[in-house]
Amino acid sequence: xxxxxxxxxxxxxxxEIVKDVADFGDAVQAEVRxxxxxxxxxxxxxxxxxxxxxxxxxxxxxxxxxxxxxxxxTGIHWPEKADATWQVVVHLLxxxxxxxxxxxxxxxxxxxxxxxxxxxxxxxxxxxxxxxxDTREPSVPSVADIWVxxxxxxxETWDLVGINFDGHVGMRxxxxxxxxxxxxxxxxxxxxxxxxxxxxxxxxPQGFGxxxxxxxxxx
Amino acid sequence: xxxxxxxxxxxxxMTHGLWTLKVKIDGETVVDTEPDLGYIHRGVExxxxxxxxxxxxxxxxxxxYASANTWSHAYIYAAEDLLEVEVPERAEYIRMVAVELQRxxxxxMWLGAYCPDVxxxxxLVWCLREREMMMDLLQELGGSRMxxxxxxxxxxKRDLPIGFALRCRAKLKLFLDRIQEYxxxxxxxxxxxxxxxxxxxxxxEEMINHGVSGPNVRAAGHNxxxxxxxxxxxxxELDWEPAVERPSIKGSDCYDRYxxxxxxxxxxxxxxxxxxxxxxGGADTHYQPGDPAIIxxxxxxxxxxxxxxxxxxxxxxxxxxxxxxxxEERGKHPYRVSIRSPMFITIPYASKCMIGYKIADIPAIxxxxxxxxxxxxx
Numbered sequence: 001x002x003x004x005x006x007x008x009x010x011x012x013x014x015x016e017i018v019k020d021v022a023d024f025g026d027a028v029q030a031e032v033r034x035x036x037x038x039x040x041x042x043x044x045x046x047x048x049x050x051x052x053x054x055x056x057x058x059x060x061x062x063x064x065x066x067x068x069x070x071x072x073x074t075g076i077h078w079p080e081k082a083d084a085t086w087q088v089v090v091h092l093l094x095x096x097x098x099x100x101x102x103x104x105x106x107x108x109x110x111x112x113x114x115x116x117x118x119x120x121x122x123x124x125x126x127x128x129x130x131x132x133x134d135t136r137e138p139s140v141p142s143v144a145d146i147w148v149x150x151x152x153x154x155x156e157t158w159d160l161v162g163i164n165f166d167g168h169v170g171m172r173x174x175x176x177x178x179x180x181x182x183x184x185x186x187x188x189x190x191x192x193x194x195x196x197x198x199x200x201x202x203x204x205p206q207g208f209g210x211x212x213x214x215x216x217x218x219x
Numbered sequence: 220x221x222x223x224x225x226x227x228x229x230x231x232x233m234t235h236g237l238w239t240l241k242v243k244i245d246g247e248t249v250v251d252t253e254p255d256l257g258y259i260h261r262g263v264e265x266x267x268x269x270x271x272x273x274x275x276x277x278x279x280x281x282x283x284y285a286s287a288n289t290w291s292h293a294y295i296y297a298a299e300d301l302l303e304v305e306v307p308e309r310a311e312y313i314r315m316v317a318v319e320l321q322r323x324x325x326x327x328m329w330l331g332a333y334c335p336d337v338x339x340x341x342x343l344v345w346c347l348r349e350r351e352m353m354m355d356l357l358q359e360l361g362g363s364r365m366x367x368x369x370x371x372x373x374x375x376k377r378d379l380p381i382g383f384a385l386r387c388r389a390k391l392k393l394f395l396d397r398i399q400e401y402x403x404x405x406x407x408x409x410x411x412x413x414x415x416x417x418x419x420x421x422x423x424e425e426m427i428n429h430g431v432s433g434p435n436v437r438a439a440g441h442n443x444x445x446x447x448x449x450x451x452x453x454x455x456e457l458d459w460e461p462a463v464e465r466p467s468i469k470g471s472d473c474y475d476r477y478x479x480x481x482x483x484x485x486x487x488x489x490x491x492x493x494x495x496x497x498x499x500g501g502a503d504t505h506y507q508p509g510d511p512a513i514i515x516x517x518x519x520x521x522x523x524x525x526x527x528x529x530x531x532x533x534x535x536x537x538x539x540x541x542x543x544x545x546x547e548e549r550g551k552h553p554y555r556v557s558i559r560s561p562m563f564i565t566i567p568y569a570s571k572c573m574i575g576y577k578i579a580d581i582p583a584i585x586x587x588x589x590x591x592x593x594x595x596x597x
Binding site (some may be wrong): 039040042070089108150173191 | 256257260262264265266268269296298299300301302303304305306308311422423424426427428429430431432436439440441442443446447448449450451452453454455459460463464465466467468470526527528529530537539541543554555557559563564567568596597
């Protein structure tokens with residue numbers, strides 16, 4: 001019936017992007033990856049970038065590759081990895097949404113001709129990954145001025161994970177209370193969940209049997 | 220006149236949940252807004268790091284009380300990407316039925332909540348009447364009325380019950396007639412038109428840049444939909460087209476956003492009717508729980524380095540889960556679960572959208588974006 005984007009269209013568009021990303025040199029590594037589960041194993045573009053090159057890449061994606069939508073910014077804390085203690089994963093989408101055309105003062109809604117999509121108009125998923133070495137104040141450049149949708153995502157990532165975004169205006173707590181202690185970011189891994197399995201939970205609900213190695217864990 | 224800040228919420232009929240909208244007003248006109256979220260932050264992402272992949276579904280159901288099934292399915296698709304699971308064709312059809320029934324129920328809940336916002340109490344009663352039919356159908360599938368816990372990694376918990384297709388077809392045909400009643404009620408109500416037309420203009424490109432998606436963008440004249448643009452499930456085999464509304468030159472107003480959701484309910488109903496005819500094995504066959512026809516084999520552990528994500532068309536926009544494997548108990552738990560909530564991004568945009576309008580327009584504009592605080596605060 002052809003009422004959705006085919007894997008072939010996505011693959012050729014993704015390969016084109018990966019080929020063009022090569023101009024950035026070694027600091028930006030791109031590859032076409034495939035989803036691994038479910039009914040379709042559609043390709044998507046995976047890019048590994050150094051934090052210093054991230055803004056340049058983001059501007060290029062926006063201007064040359066028509067990437068118009070920031071879906072999510074995720075921060076991950078890996079305390080056991082010295083050279084990549086902090087990871088930021090950004091998910092972008094190319095949606096191709098434009099304002100509907102106006103002729104004779106009449107707006108015409110857009111119904112996309114899906115089979116005719118090619119090149120920069122094919123909807124595409126992007127996964128961008130950045131790693132930061134062990135530091136007390138991790139930070140990456142902000143892209144909230146490129147995609148406004150990244151604004152609250154970055155606020156949330158700082159709030160919960162503690163990764164800062166350089167150049168982000170108006171950073172503040174969004175999900176935690178405004179008077180949370182400075183430096184308290186609950187998704188960092190030193191904040192452990194008290195109970196590690198349900199036996200412990202039911203056998204010792206009051207925590208009387210706490211072991212020395214449990215000290216400091218948030219109940 | 221001097222400008223001043225007033226606080227709408229956390230207890231206010233406009234908020235549809237527990238959050239505060241700080242509004243700066245000059246007389247009756249809104250000049251600035253600032254949303255304040257986080258009142259019901261439960262730490263779902265952190266809790267999920269200490270649960271195994273089956274248990275997490277239960278928490279995802281509780282992300283949104285009006286649209287539980289779409290959230291648990293969004294998680295399941297990401298988990299299948301992480302664990303590299305094959306799903307039987309029949310299970311995908313059953314999931315599609317569950318998700319689209321939930322989408323109708325969610326839009327009905329929205330319309331039911333929106334009508335009193337703009338002064339039409341009859342709409343609330345009518346919408347909840349039809350929502351009851353959808354919830355009865357979902358109860359047959361999942362066993363409970365609000366939090367179904369229906370999908371499993373690799374398939375679904377149960378097959379369609381015997382006689383489900385018959386009852387589902389009858390109810391959806393009745394529902395397709397009843398949609399016309401809403402249109403007759405609302406499209407000819409002067410109060411509804413005056414309150415919704417010409418307020419809350421939003422343009423498509425601007426919304427996409429602000430991270431707003433789903434019905435709100437389709438109301439602005441572009442039929443972008445994750446279901447065809449980043450395809451998953453069986454939507455390509457069904458007879459449907461994404462609802463899209465013709466906006467005005469200034470963009471989509473609250474009325475367009477109402478129209479597109481009504482049309483979307485109709486498309487979802489047609490999709491289910493079509494899917495029940497096309498389901499492999501027939502809709503009247505019933506497999507026992509755990510049968511390979513409805514659930515595939517799934518590993519219980521994911522190693523470090525494995526990741527999975529999935530963009531999903533939620534009833535409020537594009538939702539997604541990102542999962543990183545290799546957590547505690549040798550990978551039995553995910554290392555990190557990250558949830559993209561469409562309303563978390565849409566509420567700041569909707570708050571900016573009402574600048575320049577009157578205080579009385581705030582409920583109409585905010586409600587038209589369909590806020591849900593359970594998923595926003597996570």
